[in-house]
């Protein structure tokens with residue numbers, strides 16, 4: 274039973290928590306990765322919660338853009354100092370759930386820690402690392418990852434910033450030849466960082482060698498002023514993440530030493546000789562790493578959203594379920610359960626998928642360090658697919674949770690607006706989703722063709738070797754996974770066939786690819802969904818623990834499978850892997866699972882173990898005292914400082930004094 278149960282809460286939530294039939298703490302430990310990790314996270318959280326420096330002077334919504342930025346920079350710098358004092362690695366803290374809620378609308382140093390530093394460690398040689406990492410450790414260097422330009426974010430070969438080698442002076446000259454060459458978006462670039470890892474087209478002896486990465490000083494280390502030849506600024510207010518300090522950057526024939534090219538994989542020697550990397554896409558390595566991290570991050574954002582929506586749905590009463598009876602908790606409506614419970618199952622699906630892709634990342638990069646690049650294409654496809662799937666599932670999930678809270682979900686004080694803007698931008702950054710789906714499709718089609726030619730396939734696509742033959746009527750988890758394989762196989766073989774037919778009509782391959790790209794997207798998503806389902810099933814089979822926790826996991830897994838079969842039923846029917854009757858049986862099972870899981874819903878989200886400060890939501894608070902909190906929060910509006918606002922005297926009163934001339 275939950276250790277939180279004794280804390281006071283409204284009767285509705287008390288009743289829900291008393292229904293709990295599993296050990297909440299055990300589920301928390303599972304999500305954290307073990308008891309010790311839960312203890313560590315809570316210890317970190319207690320350090321964070323006791324810091325008065327993290328209290329916002331007024332709700333950030335009421336601050337100016339400049340004050341919001343300054344307030345978050347203050348907090349992120351305080352964190353660096355605090356962690357230094359406590360001897361805790363700041364990157365570990367930032368990736369821990371313990372840090373959630375401290376920064377409200379983006380961290381101006383996030384890209385420094387999680388994109389810039391991995392670029393330095395992953396792309397520079399040992400000698401370069403030694404010099405730069407020392408300066409990074411001593412806070413002389415704060416950096417960003419400056420790749421995207423006004424004209425190009427996706428198509429990296431189209432980047433226009435140039436880095437031209439000058440053999441005489443042994444320097445690179447960085448230049449932004451056009452307006453569209455302006456670097457645009459990098460986090461912290463505006464006014465926070467003084468260095469950047471800059472992606473630029475490498476030119477040596479008049480020849481272009483494509484995008485390479487350079488370490489570039491942008492601001493004076495003492496005065497923080499931008500250096501001559503460098504123009505910097507902030508790109509203006511955004512849909513969300515307004516305190517990330519996203520910036521722009523232009524170079525005017527700006528010189529940097531030769532050794533400022535990151536030289537772990539490719540080099541330019543003093544005499545201008547170009548040494549190529551062992552794989553042409555190694556300079557894209559940071560992106561692979563961050564895509565892997567995004568799966569975990571979006572999963573945590575969805576955890577927050579479902580916690581808020583579930584608790585609120587247990588407290589909110591509306592309408593009549595049975596005429597004349599008291600208004601039920603809205604969580605009792607099947608339609609409400611259908612909004613929320615599949616999102617809870619999605620959290621677990623993403624959680625297991627994130628763990629498996631993080632493991633794959635470490636094992637493949639270890640092999641790559643030994644010179645074996647053979648698994649990189651599979652890792653690229655897997656990380657691209659999971660980044661795209663997690664970002665789109667989580668942002669859709671957050672929006673469904675918001676809608677499930679009716680009008681109050683639209684209030685800033687529900688915290689849904691922030692959660693949504695945080696999650697939806699993951700669809701765009703680190704590779705726009707459609708573009709990444711097409712990268713997955715490219716890998717799948719290539720693999721399928723390779724198998725047709727009799728070659729062996731890598732593990733994650735091995736089922737594309739030959740037509741899977743699921744056993745008719747087998748609706749067990751394994752049976753459904755086989756049905757999934759058959760459905761994806763059919764999508765892939767049909768799409769590949771269609772590309773061939775378009776080509777046979779005289780169309781060139783690239784145009785044929787474009788004409789089939791809607792189906793290609795479907796193939797990529799279905800393949801990635803199958804991977805997520807398979808991981809869910811296998812991880813639940815392997816889960817250790819008490820029977821009741823295992824039962825919760827099994828039911829959530831089954832809900833995830835039946836839900837996704839139902840949503841994509843057409844694909845299963847077309848492939849013949851499931852019949853109409855099978856689909857009907859599975860949809861009925863899905864509805865029963867909603868009923869089975871409903872009494873446990875509040876306790877499952879309690880297991881995510883967020884405190885009120887982290888959820889920052891009037892609707893999701895532990896005690897369920899929703900209405901008082903909404904009222905108190907409204908009173909904080911500066912407009913409520915006076916009964917009659919100044920704007921009345923300036924605008925409304927003069928209007929009322931004139932009166933209407935015509936009678937409308």
Ligand SMILES: CCCCC/C=C\C/C=C\C/C=C\C/C=C\C/C=C\CCC(=O)SCCNC(=O)CCNC(=O)[C@H](O)C(C)(C)COP(=O)(O)OP(=O)(O)OC[C@H]1O[C@@H](n2cnc3c(N)ncnc32)[C@H](O)[C@@H]1OP(=O)(O)O
Nearest residue numbers: 387427428429554557563565566567570634653702703704
């Ligand atoms: C692992 C431990 C986890 C620890 C956690 C760490 C941190 C993360 C935690 C959380 C993250 C959460 C929040 C983030 C918060 C704020 C946002 C912060 C940062 C955002 C930063 C950015 O957005 S940086 C900019 C990102 N930009 C992009 O992603 C650009 C997307 N474009 C591309 O990747 C490429 O241009 C392309 C793939 C679309 C096309 O490249 P191109 O060169 O044109 O290649 P093609 O000709 O199409 O293909 C050739 C060939 O190469 C293969 N390939 C492509 N990319 C890769 C790759 N990365 N690796 C390997 N191979 C690749 C491609 O498939 C082709 O193969 P084939 O020829 O064999 O088919």
Ligand SMILES: Cc1cc2nc3c(=O)[nH]c(=O)nc-3n(C[C@H](O)[C@H](O)[C@H](O)COP(=O)(O)OP(=O)(O)OC[C@H]3O[C@@H](n4cnc5c(N)ncnc54)[C@H](O)[C@@H]3O)c2cc1C
Nearest residue numbers: 418419420421425426427458459460698702703704705707
């Ligand atoms: C919050 C945020 C933070 C960011 N942080 C950074 C950062 O720190 N550093 C950095 O360098 N960048 C950063 N970016 C930039 C980000 O990586 C790019 O915006 C992203 O890669 C998408 O590129 P784009 O903006 O050029 O979109 P575009 O590629 O122009 O996309 C526009 C549309 O065109 C479509 N499209 C493009 N190419 C294709 C294709 N081949 N096939 C089919 N459709 C296509 C897309 O699907 C999309 O619908 C950030 C962006 C955001 C929103």
